[in-house]
Amino acid sequence: MAEKRTRIRTKTTDDGTTEIFVLVSHPMETGLRLDPQTQAKVPPHFIQKMTFLLNGKEVAIADLGIAVSKDPLISIRLKKTKRGDRIKVLWSDNKGDKDEAETTIGEVG
C-alpha cells in the first residue's frame, strides 16, 4: 500500500482526557447518487464498522451509515489515559475491505 488510508492522532489535556481522532480516506459512496455521465446509480461503498481499542480492549464500536461524509473524521474521548497507552482502530466496509491503525498516547506524530 502506497499511502496510509487510516490515520490516527491523539490529543491529551492536562486532566488526562484523551481525544482520539481517526481520519480514513474512503469514498463513502451512498448508492443513491447517479453517475453524471451514464445516469446509472453508483453502487454503495461505505464504512460500516469502526472499532476503537485501548490496550487491546474494545472501548467503543461505531456503526456507520451512508450519511457519514466522504473521508470520515471521527473522534472519541477516553478519560484517565496514561502515557504509553496503546490505541488501535479497525474498520471494515460493505465490500469487505478493511484497514487498521495504531498509535501510542504521548508520542508525537
Add this chain to the structure above:
Amino acid sequence: MKIVAEANRSRRVFLKNGLALAAIGFASYLLKPLRALAAEWPKNAFESKKIDEALQSLFGGAQATTSASIRINAPYQAENGATVRFVATIDLPNVSTVAVLVEKNERPLVMTMNYAGAEPYISLRLKMAQTSDVYVVAKSQGKLYIAKQNIKVTVGGCG
C-alpha cells in the same frame, strides 16, 4: 450418623452443582455485553426512511425524553451539506449507545456509537440533503434521551 453423613454428602453435591451453575450463569452474564457490542451492523435501522422506524429498529418502542444533558455542538447554518461538523457530549450516567439522525435525509440514521469504557462523546462530519433537524438519541441506564438542533443547509450534500 450414617444418615447425617449421607445428607451432608448430598448437600455438598448440591452446593457444588449449584456453584457450577452459578458460575456458568455469571460467565454468560459477563459475556453478554461483549456479544451486544460485537453485534451485526443494524441494516434495518440504517435502511429505514423515517426517523421513527430507525429508532424503533434500534431501541424498540421505548419513548425518548427530551434532555438538556445532551449538548450538541454544530453550526446553525452549513454552507456545504456534504460535510457538516457535528459533535455531541452526553452528561448522563452509563451511556451505552448514542445515535445521530438527520430527519430529512433519505436515510435518517447517520451513525451509532456503542460505549464500553469511552466517554459518551461523539464527533463526526455528516451529509445533509437539505435544511433539517438533527437528532441525538442516547441510551442511559435503559432509558432513552433525545435532543435536536436545526441546521440550515445552503447546498445539499446527497446529490
